[in-house]
Amino acid sequence: DAGITQSPRYKITETGRQVTLMCHQTWSHSYMFWYRQDLGHGLRLIYYSAAADITDKGEVPDGYVVSRSKTENFPLTLESATRSQTSVYFCASSEGSSGGYEQYFGPGTRLTVT
Amino acid sequence: LAKTTQPISMDSYEGQEVNITCSHNNIATNDYITWYQQFPSQGPRFIIQGYKTKVTNEVASLFIPADRKSSTLSLPRVSLSDTAVYYCLVGDMNSGYSTLTFGKGTMLLVSP
Secondary structure, three states, rough: OOOOOEEEOEEEEOOOOOEEEEEEOOOOOEEEEEEEEEEEOOEEEEEEEEOOEEEEEEOOOOOEEEEEOOEEEOOOOEOOOOOHEEEEEEEEEOOOOOOOOEEEEEEOOOEOOO | OOEEEEEEEEEEEEOOEEEEEEEOHHHOOOEEEEEEOOOOOOOEEEEHHHOOOOEEEEEEEEEEEEOEEEEEEEEOOHHHHHOEEEEEEEEOOOHHHOOOOOOOEEEEEOOO
């Protein structure tokens, strides 16, 4: 049972480059989420998706693009990376049936923008 | 998403019971209370969720008083491996996720 996976686990890129972080879940969960975690800010929601082809903004969506053509995949793209996007990115998924915010997180991608 | 207040840090010793309290005075009728654990360099891990009274699983217990304005995560007989950050979230998924934020959580340090 692979659960939820993220790739790459580590990425170094240059300012202005496009980079895509991948997220894949095997549970067929309806909801998927992207967070970033920075020292002093905790976890902040970037985008989320309630189902294939349905996405919505979270707290910090600027500079990011998401898509969800298949239920199991939810890629996050930084179209023109900036140093301020250096962070650890976590993907999560949820059945969306428990009432509260029960989610299951991936291992994270550590992104460095130079 | 209801505003929550947790202690910034707590210290304990192995074998003790640890209770972490989360205040959420403006909890709404349909809100649930959800707790996560996060180890360094890992994603948060769902621990427990409840709506009222008491919920228990193999990892922890969640105590919610009748007024639901606070909740307490109880970790029985902690070990060194319970050293982590613990987050309390209060909300209702049917209200959406656009304002969902984890806050800074409570850093629990367990010593030998």
